[in-house]
Amino acid sequence: MRNAFIKTLTEVAEKNKNIFFITGDLGYSVIEDFQAQFPNQFLNAGVAEQNMTGIAAGLASTGKTVFTYSIGNFPTLRCLEQIRSDVCYHNHNVKIVAVGGGFHYGALASTHHPTEDLAILRSLPNMTVIAPNDPIEASLATKAVIKKRGPCYLRLSMSKRIHQTPPDFKIGKAITVREGNDISMITTGGMLEPAIEAAEFLSKENINVEVISMHTIKPIDKETILKTAQKTNAVVTIEEHTILGGLGGAVAEILMENMSKRIIFQRIGVNDTFAKKIGSRDFLRKEYGLTPETIVERVKSLLSNK
Amino acid sequence: MHTKEKNYQEQAKKIRGYVLKMVYQGQSAHAGSNLSAVDIIAVLYKNILNIDPKNPEWEDRDRFIMSKGHGAAVVYAALALKGFFPMSWLDTYYQDDGKLAGHVTKLNVPGIELSTGSLGHGLPFACGVALAGKRDKKKYRTFVIVSDGEMDEGSNWEAFLFAPYHKLDNLIVILDYNKIQSLAPVKDTLDLEPVADKLKAFGWTVKEIDGHNHTEIESALTPIPVKKGKPLFVIAHTIKGKGVSFMENTVAWHYKNMDEKLLEQAFNELNIKKEDFGL
Structure with missing residues (x-):
């Protein structure tokens, strides 16, 4: 799903110069093309998720559509208060992307298993929470969160392709x-x-x-x-x-x-x-x-x- | 006295008067924390910030972020005096269904960039605003006031690492260094010293000033950037509760409220009349 996400984001970022992508120093072999193609729309914030999320809110306050990206619980729980106060409270246009939903990072153990994120993020006012079920949904969800103003959480996981043809994908419509x-x-x-x-x-x-x-x-x-x-x-x-x-x-x-x-x-x-x-x-x-x-x-x- | 200095003093006096009125009417905490920042705020809003009260969302405006969100009254007073909203709003500070909250809160308040109150949020946000300015080749600057207690927050140190590396010379942090945090003096809680050396080692240009001397404040903030490619960190030595003898340098006035008698005394010491502030 992460490849579907970054491929879609790369396509959109070409036309939409307001897209801004921040990684918390993760995404080896996934994000390099985006970085090479759009250096002005890319930032590696380092291993500093609180700062990353604050920066995302600051960038969004100037009109940008900002994605923060990391794995596991790092872009969500580590900086939960920044998400609550700087992003959701202000309704800033920040999209939080976590890779490895559930047990994806199996043997790396529980620090790397997001298994409470949906419940926690769901409780925040103004937040939209999406956990796509296959790569096609991940791609459609990426487009959908760009169109939707305001905070979104996109929780990516791993699945083979289920939908043989692209389904009618609408946020909030099963x-x-x-x-x-x-x-x-x-x-x-x-x-x-x-x-x-x-x-x-x-x-x-x-x-x-x-x-x-x-x-x-x-x-x-x-x-x-x-x-x-x-x-x-x-x-x-x-x-x-x-x-x-x-x-x-x-x-x-x-x-x-x-x-x-x-x-x-x-x-x-x-x-x-x-x-x-x-x-x-x-x-x-x-x-x-x-x-x-x-x-x-x-x-x-x-x-x-x- | 130089006219400019006289103007600053007049402005600072007015802000102090409104701060006292607001914390008294609201029976709110943080009188001391507000008073320590008055002179910095007075200079910023009088002569430094390139902002337009008629167009608060102007995209090329300088941004000011009060990261020490408990210093709210002082910001509201300065915004009202600048014409961002009617002076009457100040009477609603801390009141039920009021316009102005006890922490810096953006909810429909023109001129506020970020709602703060939880410490350590302003600077990372400001890094994002400053980075956008650089990427979009904008001329605006981003100013942040942080408190000394707030310097304990790890998020600030993530940002201290970030800003020089990304050459954010359009970012200015002012430390309101009144040496007292919530429960005790800073040096007895988590000592910041040597704070200048720490920030220099992180790659910031560091200036140290008397945070109640308007000339020093103004010259520390002009021109920006002080050094190309480097963010600026101004250590403003201040006095908690500045201007009111019974509040100065006390831990208690982080939280305490005034009664009518103490309010009277405070106004007398500042040589201002309650009536001029609608009290």
């Missing part, structure tokens, strides 16, 4: 990737891929799954959530993120406040823990129940109570 009547899987941040695999497996057992890409966590697409819940009466959210306050939390809020009938609901994600084992992303996904197989298990046991 994409229904697969229709079904028995249960809805609402996914974000690269979890569409295992969800689809799980859905395909379940279809062989005559369980028809509706799979939704909820690329935007804030503003959340209330309409699609309620529509699918009305249809299937069973909803699971799937995110490579704590189950507290992220996608699962956002969907639960909508369902609790709006559904008059009882539906089955479960959040699949990281269960309020740091990664306590060492290993690759695939290993950690297995360990914390985020593989197609574990999703299938969870769905089957959930539906047996329906």
